[in-house]
Amino acid sequence: MMEIIKQILHSDLGSAVNNAAILVFRILLAVELFRVHGMKKFRLENGQKEHVPNPLHLPEKLNALMATFSDTVVPVFIILGLGTRLAVLPTIGVTAIGYFVVHRKDSLEVRDVPYMYTLSLLLLLTLGAGTYSLDYYLLNLI
Numbered sequence: 001m002m003e004i005i006k007q008i009l010h011s012d013l014g015s016a017v018n019n020a021a022i023l024v025f026r027i028l029l030a031v032e033l034f035r036v037h038g039m040k041k042f043r044l045e046n047g048q049k050e051h052v053p054n055p056l057h058l059p060e061k062l063n064a065l066m067a068t069f070s071d072t073v074v075p076v077f078i079i080l081g082l083g084t085r086l087a088v089l090p091t092i093g094v095t096a097i098g099y100f101v102v103h104r105k106d107s108l109e110v111r112d113v114p115y116m117y118t119l120s121l122l123l124l125l126t127l128g129a130g131t132y133s134l135d136y137y138l139l140n141l142i
Contacts, residue, residue, distance in 0.1 A: 009139040011128025022130035029120050030075035038071035055101040070094040081133020088121045
């Protein structure tokens with residue numbers, strides 16, 4: 001079990017420049033995700049909350065909870081680099097469903113946003129958070 005945890009947390013991109021680059025990338029991506037998509041979950045537009053599409057026909061509360069968690073809580077984990085590889089999974093699910101299901105018939109300009117978020121999150125899933133993260137510090141405590 002400890003070996004699995006170490007593999008999930010380990011992320012050293014080889015040089016200080018690479019690790020700094022992934023830190024900046026993580027922070028900018030997470031701030032944008034929260035600012036653009038997370039804040040919508042708290043705002044009322046025309047007296048109504050944002051409508052969250054439900055293409056998988058999940059229970060409405062579960063669907064809304066998943067979308068809200070992905071756009072508000074996950075960015076905090078990404079910024080901190082805390083459980084990064086696991087944290088990005090729900091948001092990858094939400095953005096990939098947005099791309100492949102919700103916007104599948106839309107123009108490329110509309111599909112571009114979930115596509116870029118999905119690719120960016122897949123990069124973090126693959127590379128991890130780097131050495132400037134809580135993942136790295138927790139790994140060194142184990």
